[in-house]
Amino acid sequence: MPKYNDPKVPFVPDRTVLPIHEPTYPPCKDMFADDNPTPPPPRFTVKAPEKAPNVLIFLIDDMGYGASSAFGGPIPMPTSERLAKTGLRFNRFHTTAVCAPTRAALLSGYNHHSVNMANITELGTAYPGNLSTRPKTVTPMAQVLRLNGYSTAQFGKCHETPAWETTASGPFDHWPTFSGFDKFYGFLAGETNQYHPALNDGVTLIEPPKKENYHLTEDLADQCILWMKTQKAMTPDKPFFVYFAPGATHAPHHAPEKYRDMFKGQFDDGWDAMRQKTLEKMIKMGVVPPNTKLADKPKDIADWDTLPDVEKKLYARQMEIYAGFARHTDDQIGRVVDTVEEMKLLENTIILYIMGDNGASGEGRMTGVVNENAAINDAPEPLEFILENQHLLGTDMAYNHYAAGWAVALDAPYKWVKTVASNFGGNRNAMIFHYPAKYKGKGEVLNQFHHVIDVAPTIYELCGIPIPKMVDGVEQRPMEGVSMKYALDNHKAKGQRQTQYFCIFSNFGVYHDGWFAGVVDKLSWEVKPLYEKTKDAPWELYNLEEDFSCANDVAKKYPEKLEELKKIFYEEGLKHNVFPIEGRGGILLNADVAGRPTIFGDRREVTLYEGVIGIKEHAFLEMKNRSFTITAEVEVGPGHTDGVIFAQGGRFAGYSLYIKDGIPCFCYNWLGRERYYTKATKPLVDERNQIRLEFKYDGGGFGKGGNTTLYVNNKKAAEGRIDRTVGNQFSFDESADVGMQRATPVTEEYTVENSKFKGRIYSVNIKTEPPNVK
Structure with a gap:
């Protein structure tokens, strides 16, 4: 009869290959369980090394x-x-x-x-x-x-x-x-x-x-x-x-x-x-x-x-x-x-x-x-x-x-x-x-x-x-x-990291054996890089053994050392896929400019349903710097039905299509400093309604203005003007939500607590046009 879980046969896992492969067990040759005593539980479980911290x-x-x-x-x-x-x-x-x-x-x-x-x-x-x-x-x-x-x-x-x-x-x-x-x-x-x-x-x-x-x-x-x-x-x-x-x-x-x-x-x-x-x-x-x-x-x-x-x-x-x-x-x-x-x-x-x-x-x-x-x-x-x-x-x-x-x-x-x-x-x-x-x-x-x-x-x-x-x-x-x-x-051992490159935006440099060389081209408080072409930006050089705080640029004093470090940076850059160096900054928040994938790809339309909430801006249909239409099919009950139909962003930037005192409203919040309203003049009827908001972007650059038109059941209900829009980003974390608003309100006309739509939302369809920034 085979021996299970034998402590005399230690299992030494190969931790260089993960997941750790479990040991094999010999088959039981006895045909019936009553002829073979129940073995202890399988011995193998993945354990950390003994006394591991x-x-x-x-x-x-x-x-x-x-x-x-x-x-x-x-x-x-x-x-x-x-x-x-x-x-x-x-x-x-x-x-x-x-x-x-x-x-x-x-x-x-x-x-x-x-x-x-x-x-x-x-x-x-x-x-x-x-x-x-x-x-x-x-x-x-x-x-x-x-x-x-x-x-x-x-x-x-x-x-x-x-x-x-x-x-x-x-x-x-x-x-x-x-x-x-x-x-x-x-x-x-x-x-x-x-x-x-x-x-x-x-x-x-x-x-x-x-x-x-x-x-x-x-x-x-x-x-x-x-x-x-x-x-x-x-x-x-x-x-x-x-x-x-x-x-x-x-x-x-x-x-x-x-x-x-x-x-x-x-x-x-x-x-x-x-x-x-x-x-x-x-x-x-x-x-x-x-x-x-x-x-x-x-x-x-x-x-x-x-x-x-x-x-x-x-x-x-x-x-x-x-x-x-x-x-x-x-x-x-x-x-x-x-x-x-x-x-x-x-x-x-x-x-x-x-x-x-x-x-x-x-x-x-x-x-x-x-x-x-x-x-x-x-x-x-x-x-x-x-x-x-x-x-x-x-x-x-x-x-x-x-x-x-x-x-x-x-x-x-x-x-x-x-x-x-x-x-x-x-x-x-x-x-x-x-x-x-x-x-x-x-x-x-x-x-x-x-x-x-x-x-x-x-x-x-x-x-x-x-x-x-x-x-x-x-x-x-x-x-x-x-x-x-x-x-x-x-504590006094010689450092074992002899070389390390650095690169964010068009700021880059390299440490090597007590020296540091680098280029400063993009400041966090400036929109554009300092130099029209990054390759024209000057290099700085510091002897770190004498200058802990990089207070004394010695690039002109040691040109050969600088050339040595520039060559090392290029080699490290090739090795780690650093190139091309990118200095455009915040404009890359726009996926159309950056060229990164988006969940929507070439799609310019999405239909959302009640309860769909928490979609982050960079995973949503791009709404900035372009014309768009929001069409909602909703049903209201007896009396006034209030609440958010669809919103993106919040108190610090965003927009919201909502009903207040039974009246359809649209608010565009420009960075918490200006709020533009387009409101109908009559309450909705107690039945199924279509509410459509059309925004026509002026074009001619990022964050420009545009005109709004609000339709109720295909009849013009209101017109408005938005002088300025958000060009780069509404928020890192506030989301697109249907039927409520999650974190902070776009407008103080409602609170997050009472933002839940009281009627029924059948669908919210959003269509966008290509960006118009030229």
């Missing part, structure tokens, strides 16, 4: 190198300080300079172009390296860990799913739960409203919990804590991998009420003084070398002392709101860490606290904004408008962002900010490593040059898991990241 990665959004108090910054972040005190700090850790590419690189161990994420998915093109779709030759870290016996969960922002794959139709291959995560609770966009987020649980669109003073970051912490407790209760011997990536501190800067005034008056000295104080503290703490200089400030950033008092007050308030937002985020991360400690898991848990997926953001431009969509659509808010509405900053009535001067200050000691991949202000971020079981640190500073792609191989090595060679029958590309374990073992 838990892994917990925190990734904050849009936080500069010089923001956190743990690195000398002005914002007190107790959790970061606590982990740094008993952990290690990396002061030369790098990201890609923009969120989605950094996240794709972090979660894979491969450069962002190697996983086709040259930029955010909403700016994807048809070129290799910028397709937004991860190749099967690269398997995400979460999947590798899951197939090696880990429980895996992601909470927060996922910006790596191609924009056109975010609907209920999928495909779901690039969603978190099909990319290695057992659990996903978060949102699929570059940003979201912290009070009214577009949430998914797995692949299901859900409503946020009905909770007074709801805030997304708190919700994410709640869900993370619950999941960890449940996971350990059910499988205490199974390690977990948790990726906690809140939307904070990306705009909108939504700080809960009690945090909005926490730092009142602390930034009245302005951004110039902040830069200087931060550098002084960094030097004192040993975070940067003692000879570090403050790099020159961009010429576009005004000297604080030259500003009028009314502007100083406004900008100081913007920074107070951001600081409160950052502190609140750190406090929620602290709740997660506290839970790990209470569960007695902290000792054997690897924690990486990465403070920023890129540098601080200058996308608020020179004055900051009440509504970030104004900057995205190149429609700057007048200073008078911002001053009049500054009392709304941080609340759900604003979608605010601070002035770019604060971004430069929070990236101290560097010159530039987010999106400028060719400068450490854009691509260098503070990182804390904490793993007491193996590395009992005291806040020591490790200065080896590393990149976010080095995280995955580090985790694999520390967990005793080999880098896979084959996954699901597909041969894997050689790992591009370098494990940082050698630096953890020997």
Whole structure:
């Protein structure tokens, strides 16, 4: 009789080929069960290596190198300080300079172009390296860990799913739960409203919990804590991998009420003084070398002392709101860490606290904004408008962002900010490593040059898991990241990452053996690149052994060294599908311009039905810069039937076809600053009705105006005029909805709570014409 589950015959899995193949069992030769005792359960289950640690990665959004108090910054972040005190700090850790590419690189161990994420998915093109779709030759870290016996969960922002794959139709291959995560609770966009987020649980669109003073970051912490407790209760011997990536501190800067005034008056000295104080503290703490200089400030950033008092007050308030937002985020991360400690898991848990997926953001431009969509659509808010509405900053009535001067200050000691991949202000971020079981640190500073792609191989090595060679029958590309374990073992070891390229938009550069060369061509507060042709932009060169902050350009002094690095950049670019370098920026939000796939392809028409909600803008029929018609078949009952028939966007930009007091209405919301109404004069009759809204676009460019005509049962009911339309984007996260509005209302004539249509909607048909921008 065969022996089952024989402990004398150990099974050694081949972890380089995933999924791990289970062992074969000899057949039972006894024909009847009563002649053969019941064997023990099958022995084979996929288990993590013995004593494998838990892994917990925190990734904050849009936080500069010089923001956190743990690195000398002005914002007190107790959790970061606590982990740094008993952990290690990396002061030369790098990201890609923009969120989605950094996240794709972090979660894979491969450069962002190697996983086709040259930029955010909403700016994807048809070129290799910028397709937004991860190749099967690269398997995400979460999947590798899951197939090696880990429980895996992601909470927060996922910006790596191609924009056109975010609907209920999928495909779901690039969603978190099909990319290695057992659990996903978060949102699929570059940003979201912290009070009214577009949430998914797995692949299901859900409503946020009905909770007074709801805030997304708190919700994410709640869900993370619950999941960890449940996971350990059910499988205490199974390690977990948790990726906690809140939307904070990306705009909108939504700080809960009690945090909005926490730092009142602390930034009245302005951004110039902040830069200087931060550098002084960094030097004192040993975070940067003692000879570090403050790099020159961009010429576009005004000297604080030259500003009028009314502007100083406004900008100081913007920074107070951001600081409160950052502190609140750190406090929620602290709740997660506290839970790990209470569960007695902290000792054997690897924690990486990465403070920023890129540098601080200058996308608020020179004055900051009440509504970030104004900057995205190149429609700057007048200073008078911002001053009049500054009392709304941080609340759900604003979608605010601070002035770019604060971004430069929070990236101290560097010159530039987010999106400028060719400068450490854009691509260098503070990182804390904490793993007491193996590395009992005291806040020591490790200065080896590393990149976010080095995280995955580090985790694999520390967990005793080999880098896979084959996954699901597909041969894997050689790992591009370098494990940082050698630096953890020997803090003074020579850095093992000798070369690393950087490229976002038309900002690009390369690090090699202590030198850095790059080109600055596209600023986050400018619509167009600085140079008509990127190839004409000048290269800069820095000797990093002598110049930590890239304050002294030595390109003219060492022309041969510059030529050497330019050649290396070209070689790295060829190797990783970096070319062609793309500098067009926000105009690529329009898929017609970018050439990326859309779910609609050449279709110019769609028919929707009641209950279809949550379709994100970049997965919907393109409605901007063109004429369109919305035709709804509805039935109303006795008396007035009110509610939304169809809406896209929300309070900060969008449009809505709705019924108010029985009267059909159309509202076009231009960036929350102007609302254009077209309303019928008579209520609908109590029967089936056809309501048709025709918009005729003026043409002649992006965001132009047009005329509206409203028909009821094929009879003209009203005419209107829209002077300006949204040309680039209504919203990253607000959606197209039939029969209600999900997050925020397009118009204050109704609320989200009473937006549900009270009658019946048979269909909503939308037809569009080709774009008319010439």
